[in-house]
Amino acid sequence: MTATQDPPTVAIIGAGLAGTALALALLPHGIKPTIFESAGGFGTVGAGVIFGPNAARAMSLISPAAWKAFNTCLTRNRDASFWDTWFEFQDGRADATEAPWRLQRTGEKRDPAMASVHRAHFLAELAKQLPDDITQFRKTLTGLETSGGKSTLTFADGTTFEADLVIGCDGIKSRVREIMFSSQSPTAAPLPTYTGQIGYRALLPTSLVESILGPPAPNAALFRGPNGYIVTYPVSHGEQVNVVAAVKRPDISPGRDVMVLPDTHEALNAAFVNWRPEIRELLTHFPSADRWPLFDCPHGRRYVAPGGRVLLVGDAAHASTPHLGAGAGMAFEDAVILGNLLGDVVRGEGELEKAVEAYDAVRRVRTQGLIRRSREAAELHTTVGEGALPWDEVNRRTEALYRWAWEHDHEDELEKARKIMKGAYVRLDSI
Ligand SMILES: Cc1cc2nc3c(=O)[nH]c(=O)nc-3n(C[C@H](O)[C@H](O)[C@H](O)COP(=O)(O)OP(=O)(O)OC[C@H]3O[C@@H](n4cnc5c(N)ncnc54)[C@H](O)[C@@H]3O)c2cc1C
Structure with a gap:
């Protein structure tokens, strides 16, 4: 027989897409995190974000609230003849010779082939789904110390907070990541790469x-x-x-x-x-x-600190280039897995440390895989003209990269993570 546990005190650092998505994924499991954000409100730079079917599906699995926010903002291709199309690839050269090629959708019909959102509008809609008292603004994390299973967070304004679990959703220049690795060696922390x-x-x-x-x-x-x-x-x-x-x-x-x-x-x-x-x-x-x-930020380091009380989600863990339009989508996938595993812990079906280890095991393979493929996509998007691979071959390789991103089985990944949490040996794909 299993016994339910008191939910852990969870601190999320960063209220970008990763932090808000994760909070929405935790709430249905009875975990009410506190989000600390350095800015004065929910806000984001940049204009549009595009999502593939895998990201749309992740949102539907996070919670009805996340799905609602997404559907409020999503824009599809306008013309009916493009509804099953992700992108039409065209030859951009002045002396263009290649015929346009359409990359078609995969996945369940309810997931749009191409879904885009206005970044700021979408973040605002996600934020609307959160309880009012969950986010503290103008809180810049400066320090973090963990001992005896508790972490003490220190902020630039001198205040502190104690948490059982600290989740760094603080983006590509993550302070949480920096602190996490500084205890190992001053040069251990993965750094962003131009x-x-x-x-x-x-x-x-x-x-x-x-x-x-x-x-x-x-x-x-x-x-x-x-x-x-x-x-x-x-x-x-x-x-x-x-x-x-x-x-x-x-x-x-x-x-x-x-x-x-x-x-x-x-x-x-x-x-x-x-x-x-x-x-x-x-x-x-x-x-x-x-x-x-x-x-x-490609790297081979773990997303979880030794002891399993501090971990990374979203760009803090796996910032990628935008060439496959999938970086933010990965943060939603992270939220599906981590939300469910922590839910298992609260239901008495797993231990906290093992849950975060399992999250690390499955998500590191997937997301470092995206970083590599996204770089490959950049090469393919610029492969046209004299001496380049034939257009059809570039299309074939491009399609393989996108299908890898889209045709992700979230349920299968969660099942594997649950087995890992319970100590079973699970064979994972290579990066
Ligand atoms: C040009 C470009 C285009 C892109 N297009 C797409 C796309 O079409 N589709 C897609 O899926 N992805 C895309 N991406 C990737 C996507 O933007 C990121 O993966 C996503 O925004 C990461 O979200 P995040 O919440 O992890 O990080 P961020 O958005 O960086 O949020 C981090 C948050 O943490 C806060 N923070 C930072 N430090 C601290 C601290 N010390 N204390 C407290 N708070 C802190 C920040 O203020 C911020 O609010 C694109 C990226 C780029 C660069």
């Missing part, structure tokens, strides 16, 4: 984009070119188009603390000099030519 690519981003009115690009505007498209690629997809219920222009820039070395580098429209235009005229025209409408160096 991937040799930058991104320019804009949210533009759909009517404007449609007048320039024609039919691809209200439906997701990816234009391949030899030195970069451009993604366009609808957000805000079709009123706006999110445009990202990614460019290879291995020649620069932005510091890890750099989020945005100023640039000029001349430089942006020069990066796309041999591209189709309508694409170059589109770039002139970017309100800002600031560029975002693209970092990721």
